[in-house]
Amino acid sequence: MLAQVVLTPTESKKLIAKATAKLDVVRKAAAEGLVVIHPSSSTYFIFEELTGAKPKTNYWVCGVVTPRGMCVEMAMTLGDRSPRSDKYDPGELRGLWAIKNGKVITESTTAELMKQMTAKDVYIKGVNALDSLGNVGILVGERGGLSVVLSAWKKKKFTLIFPAGLEKLIPIPVRQATMEAKQAMYEYGMGLPAGLFAYPDGKSITEIDAVKILSGAIAIPIASGGLGGAEGATTLIIKGTNKQVREAIKFIEQSKGAKLPALRLSNCSDCPVPHCRFPVGDKHWA
Amino acid sequence: MRAQVTLLPTESKKLIAKALANADEVKTALKEGLVVMHPSSSTLFLAEEIMGKVPETEVWMCGAITPRAACGDDAVKVWMTTHPEARGKGGPESFPFSWVIEKGKLSQGETLASLFARMGPRDVYVKGVNAIDPQGKVGVLIGNEVEGGTIGKVIAAQKHKNFNIIYPVGLEKLIPVSIQEAAAAARDRLNLSYAMGSRCSLLLCEGKVVTELKAIKLLTGAEAIPIAAGGVDGAEGAITLLVSGEDNQVILAIAYIEEAKGAKISREFRQTDCTKCNDEHCSLRGGTKPWLKI
Numbered sequence: 001m002l003a004q005v006v007l008t009p010t011e012s013k014k015l016i017a018k019a020t021a022k023l024d025v026v027r028k029a030a031a032e033g034l035v036v037i038h039p040s041s042s043t044y045f046i047f048e049e050l051t052g053a054k055p056k057t058n059y060w061v062c063g064v065v066t067p068r069g070m071c072v073e074m075a076m077t078l079g080d081r082s083p084r085s086d087k088y089d090p091g092e093l094r095g096l097w098a099i100k101n102g103k104v105i106t107e108s109t110t111a112e113l114m115k116q117m118t119a120k121d122v123y124i125k126g127v128n129a130l131d132s133l134g135n136v137g138i139l140v141g142e143r144g145g146l147s148v149v150l151s152a153w154k155k156k157k158f159t160l161i162f163p164a165g166l167e168k169l170i171p172i173p174v175r176q177a178t179m180e181a182k183q184a185m186y187e188y189g190m191g192l193p194a195g196l197f198a199y200p201d202g203k204s205i206t207e208i209d210a211v212k213i214l215s216g217a218i219a220i221p222i223a224s225g226g227l228g229g230a231e232g233a234t235t236l237i238i239k240g241t242n243k244q245v246r247e248a249i250k251f252i253e254q255s256k257g258a259k260l261p262a263l264r265l266s267n268c269s270d271c272p273v274p275h276c277r278f279p280v281g282d283k284h285w286a
Numbered sequence: 287m288r289a290q291v292t293l294l295p296t297e298s299k300k301l302i303a304k305a306l307a308n309a310d311e312v313k314t315a316l317k318e319g320l321v322v323m324h325p326s327s328s329t330l331f332l333a334e335e336i337m338g339k340v341p342e343t344e345v346w347m348c349g350a351i352t353p354r355a356a357c358g359d360d361a362v363k364v365w366m367t368t369h370p371e372a373r374g375k376g377g378p379e380s381f382p383f384s385w386v387i388e389k390g391k392l393s394q395g396e397t398l399a400s401l402f403a404r405m406g407p408r409d410v411y412v413k414g415v416n417a418i419d420p421q422g423k424v425g426v427l428i429g430n431e432v433e434g435g436t437i438g439k440v441i442a443a444q445k446h447k448n449f450n451i452i453y454p455v456g457l458e459k460l461i462p463v464s465i466q467e468a469a470a471a472a473r474d475r476l477n478l479s480y481a482m483g484s485r486c487s488l489l490l491c492e493g494k495v496v497t498e499l500k501a502i503k504l505l506t507g508a509e510a511i512p513i514a515a516g517g518v519d520g521a522e523g524a525i526t527l528l529v530s531g532e533d534n535q536v537i538l539a540i541a542y543i544e545e546a547k548g549a550k551i552s553r554e555f556r557q558t559d560c561t562k563c564n565d566e567h568c569s570l571r572g573g574t575k576p577w578l579k580i
Contacts, residue, residue: 003480004472008353009522041518065517065524069292128514128526132420132462139514139526167516167523169460171420180528181290181513188289188540196513206462220471222488223416223427225458225523226351227327228555231295232458232516232523233351235416235427235486237471242479249480256577263519285548 001245003238004222005252008230010041012165012207014258017045018251019210025159026050026122030099034121036113037097038062038145041260042126042163047097051104055097060261062095063141065128068286069190069278070139074264077273090145110145114152121158123149127204129177129196130168134204137174139194141183142275146197153201160202166221167232174198189278207234215247216240287536288528290513291543295523296327298456298498300549303331304542305501311410311450311494312336316387319408322401323385324348324436325394327551328414328454333385333392334552343394345383346553349429351416354578355483355570356427360556363565378439398436402443409449411440417468417488418455424495425465427472427486429567437491444493451493457512458523465490481569498525505542508535 007015020026029035030050037043040061047055059075076095091111098105098113117123129137140146153160170177174196181196183189211219217240226233238248266272268281280286293301306312315321316336323329326347333341348362358366362383366372371380379399386393386401405411417425428435444451461468465488472488475481502510508531517524529539560578563571570578 001480002474002478004356004475004478004482004485005480006351006353006355006482009516061518064519065292065514065521065526067294067517067520067524070290070526128516129512130462130515137514165516166462168514169457169462170512170515170525171418171422171457171460172512177511177513177528180511180530183290185288186290186528187287188291188536190290190292193290194514208462220468221417221461221463222468222472223351223425223459223486224461225295225416225456226353227347227551228350228557229353230351233353234461235351235356239471245479253575253577256575260518265519283544283547285544 001240001242003245003249004235005238006233006235007207007252007255009165009167009232010260011255011258012167012234013042013163014045014255015207015251016163016165016205016210017049019213020046020124020161020163020205021049022213026161029120029122031102033118034116035099036117036123038125039095039097040126043124044260045258046124046163050099057095057097059095061263063139064263066265069280070192070194071265072192072273074266077266077271091148093145110148114148117152117156117158119157122161123158124161124163127162127164127168129170129174130164130204131170131172131174135174135198136162136164136204137178137196137198140197141192141194160199162199162202162204164204164206166206166224166234190280191278192276193278207236211238211248214251215244217244217248287533288530289536289540290526290528292524292526293498293543293546294521295456295458296551297546297549298458298525299328300331301498301542301546302454302456302496302501303335304546305504306332306412306452306454306496307335309504311452314408315410320405321387322409322411324413325383325385326414329385329412330551330553332412332454336387337392340552341385341392343385345394347555348383349484350555352557356486357483357557358565360558367564378436381436398439402447405447405449407448410452411449412452412454413437413440415453415455415491416459417461417465418459418495418497419461419463419465421464422495423465424453424455424491425469425488426491428489429484429486437489441491453491453493453495455495455497457497457515457525483570484568498527502529502539506535506538507531508539
């Protein structure tokens with residue numbers, strides 16, 4: 001059986017979340033260990049799939065690429081969470097979502113969660129770049145929690161999972177892009193400057209992987225992009241046995257129409273983020 | 287100098303249009319011949335760059351991927367349903383909606399067959415695409431039942447008449463597999479048991495491809511490298527680039543990019559309510575799925 005489907009980037013995130021939540025390693029860690037999730041548009045639906053509830057933290061996303069440029073969610077800019085605050089310590093952030101032994105745990109810091117992680121546990125993070133070989137990269141501002149997570153991962157080798165819709169594709173190897181993206185060298189930017197970091201290990205999950213995990217069917221991208229809200233959409237051909245393709249369609253239809261919560265951004269003119277080197281408040285598009 | 291910039295898909299279309307309007311082939315055709323464009327969101331900005339105003343023709347785009355499905359503009363659907371030949375043999379050549387810029391004037395109405403008879407090596411045909419692969423090859427989705435749609439006829443005519451074909455394409459359209467592989471997967475479209483909208487195949491298209499990277503090079507000489515893609519809250523499909531080069535090159539690139547920022551498609555996409563649509567070639571016709579609601 002053959003099918004042709006269209007998924008917008010947000011719908012893809014929902015589909016990938018369904019597949020991620022179905023993975024044995026994730027289910028087992030959620031039930032008998034620890035799943036730590038970095039808040040983002042790519043992981044929002046994963047938390048929902050695993051817990052049956054929406055995340056209750058003050059923010060659901062941290063750094064974001066927005067129409068005006070690179071920015072951070074409003075709650076990230078307040079108080080001690082600003083990376084340039086004297087009191088800021090990335091290990092002390094309390095924003096990560098975590099599920100331990102089947103229960104949502106809150107108010108643990110990144111450092112506390114990483115201390116508890118074992119080889120059987122899972123860390124899930126959205127990405128900003130994906131190459132055609134499945135390598136992923138993340139944009140990094142200043143002094144983020146990445147170093148804390150990586151330091152723990154090097155010692156404990158827990159599973160790293162990167163949900164990555166095909167919207168994130170770049171045409172060159174992620175490694176090559178990281179060599180160019182060194183934010184200290186930028187003399188112009190749109191908002192927060194960011195470097196690109198390539199994760200040394202981990203499993204990326206695209207729409208193609210998601211369809212395979214959920215149904216056993218094969219998905220092949222045949223087009224990308226669209227209009228009127230379909231910008232970044234992916235068009236896929238799904239093939240397999242009747243049972244597989246019908247199962248894939250079921251999950252895809254469940255993902256259609258998915259929406260994320262509203263994004264809260266500070267007004268550029270009174271934004272308190274001191275490390276936004278290239279504010280765009282006076283630009284016509286902001 | 288190095289600069290980090292983010293462009294939304296629509297902003298990329300505007301930037302690429304600025305580069306195309308300055309391309310030698312286009313300048314020559316504007317001066318001495320014909321610039322023919324398939325109406326689309328990608329070529330709308332080119333027409334605007336060249337003419338200094340938005341084309342006001344009835345049709346400004348034909349087919350599109352929308353959140354609900356692969357769909358067509360209402361005016362084109364009406365033409366397809368009232369002109370039975372449009373879906374049959376010779377249909378693509380009777381297509382009357384190409385934009386033609388000749389002697390400083392933009393018009394719409396001349397059929398492709400008539401245009402092919404007049405086109406030659408100094409002329410240019412511009413067509414937006416639906417996919418670009420990591421090797422830079424491009425593909426166009428074809429909904430027409432026979433003959434590979436209008437682009438199939440254009441490619442065939444180009445072999446005889448030797449005009450230039452240019453494909454503007456933002457990196458929003460990047461797919462991870464080769465166009466050949468994607469085209470092979472989409473070849474069996476008439477055997478699709480399920481489709482969101484029109485059943486489409488994909489046609490590999492040869493010609494000059496202009497992405498954001500090429501546009502920046504053409505406009506300024508600076509190098510652009512994609513370092514990230516995607517975004518939220520309206521930045522879905524965005525591309526983040528690192529632009530590097532001599533100070534004057536990068537400063538010029540920033541000027542063009544800032545001009546493109548905030549670009550909006552000035553025409554409305556007219557999409558019929560699926561429950562009232564009579565397009566017999568759409569598998570969602572009359573559909574009531576929750577995501578089909580406007």
